[in-house]
Amino acid sequence: MRLRHIEVFHAVMQAGTISGAAQLLYISQPAVSKVLQHCELQLGFPLFERVKGRLYPTPEAQKLFLEVDKLNRDLQSVRRLASSLKLRQAEHVRLVSTPTLAMSILPAAITSWRRKFPDVHCKLGTQHTREIVSELLLGEADMALSLQDPQHPGIVAESLASAPMTVIAPAGTWPPVQVGTPLAITDLPRDLIALPADDPLGNRVADACAAHELALHAHTVVQTYQLARSLVENGAGAAVIDPFTAATADPARAQCRPLTPTIPVELYLLTANAAPLSQSARYLVRCIRDAASSCLQAIKAG
Template structure:
C-alpha cells in the first residue's frame, strides 16, 4: 500500500464520489480511480460498489477507514511535530475526553491555566470512553478524562470525581419551578438519556427500577449534549451527567437536582510510567480546579478507591431494589 492510495481512499470516503475526491486532492479523476483500483488489488477485496460516477463503500471499507484515518492523522502529526522541532517550538499538549467532559471541564481548565514559560499548543479530541483509554494507553494523548470503569493496566489514575446527575426540562415546564425533581414525577414523562449501558446508563436504569418506576425512555443517545438539546426541543426530560447539565449554559432549558442521587463518576488519567512535562502537570491541576468550580458538591476520591466505588454502587442498587421505600 502506498500513501497516495490511502489518501485517495480517505478522500473518496469523505466526498462520496471519485470526482469529489479528485477535487479534494487536486488530482484527476482517472488518477484517483487508478489509485483506488491499485489499493483494492493490493488488499484483495473491493472497497466500493460502483454505480456510474457514484460509489458506495462496502462494509470492509468502513472497517478500514478508521484505521486509515488514524494513520493519516498520525503522519500529519509527525510532520507538524518535525517542523516544530526545527523551530524549537513546544510539543503540543494532547487531551482526549468523553464528549461531556471535552465540552465543559477541559475548555475551562485550559482557559484558566496560568502563563507558562513555553506555552504549548493544545489538541483536544472528543471520543468515546473506550477510545479515550486507547489514546492514553498508546500515548497519543497526554491526559484523558474518562467515565468509570477505568481499571486498565497501564493507566495512572490521578483522582476520581463523583457528582450527582441532574434533570433538564424546558424552561416553561412546571417541573422547572420545583427545587428538585422526584423520580416519581417522571413516571408519566418521556425520558431522554445516554445509551452506554456499561457506564452511566446502568445507574440511571437501576435508580428507576429501585423506585419501581418503568421509565419511558423515548430517546437514547451517545452524547449528553444531544439529550439536553432534545429536552430543549420538548422531546422529553433529559437525565444527564452534571458536567453537561451544569457546565453548559443552554438557553431554554433548566437544570434541577434529582431527589435520588444517581452518581456520575469520571477519572483523570495519564500513561503509567511516562515522565510528565511541567505543562501536563499544570493542566492536571487546572482540570482539578475546574472540576471543583463547575460541579457543585463534587467529591474527589483517591485513585485506589476505583473498585470500591463500583462495588459500593452495586450494593446500593441491590439495596434500593430490595427496599424501594428508602429511595426517596
C-alpha cells in the same frame, strides 16, 4: 520470512501489482520484484501466479496473509509509538477527552491554563473511552478525561470531581423553590429523552429505576448528552444526564435537579502507568479540577 519480506508481501496483496506495491512502499518496482522473489525462494513455494501483468495470490498466500495482516497492524502500532516518542522531545501537552467533557469542562480549563502557559503547544482530541485507552498506551496522548474508569492494568484513573446524575427539564417544569433540590427517582417524568442502552451512565439510571420497580419510558433516544440537553432547552422533554453537561444548560430555558437516590458520576483523569506529566500538563490538571468545581458550584446555585 524476514520483516522486509512481510512488508513487501503485504503491499503486493493490497495492491495486486508490483507497481502498486512499489507506490505503497515508496520504493522502485525492481526492488519489490527482487524482495518478492527472494521471499518465495526462501519459502520454497510461489506466492503469486502472474497473469497479464497482475499477480493472483496462491492458496498458500491467502492463508499466510491472515497472519501477516495481524503482524502488519502491530508494526503500524510500533511506528505510531516511535513517532509519539519523537514528538516528546519538544514540550507540549496532548490531551484527549470524551466529547461530553470536551464541551463542558475543557473550554474554561484551557482558557485559564493559557494565562500561565501561552507558548506551550497543546493538542486536544475527542474519543470514546475505549479509544482513549489505546491512545494512552501507544503514547499518542499524555493524559485524558473520561466519566468512566476503564479499569485497565496499564492505566491510572484519578478522580478529579464527583457529582450526582442530574434531571434536566424545560423551564417552568418545577416551582423556582424546587430548582437545585433533589428529585426522587419515583417522581421522574414518565416520558424521557434517554441515551441508548449501551451507554454506561444511562444503564445505571435504568438499573436504579429497576431497583425501585419503575419502568423507564423513553420517547426519544439520542447518542449524546449534549443533544439531550439541547432538546430539553427547546422544550422537547426532560432527561437524566451527567452533571457537567447539565451545568452548561441555559438557565433561562432549562431547570436542573440532582437525582435521588444518588447516582454518583466521577470525572476521571486517565494516564498511562509510569508516564510522568510535564509541569505544564500538571498545571492543566489543576485548571481542569478548578473548572469542574466551578461548573458544579454553578449548577448548585442555579
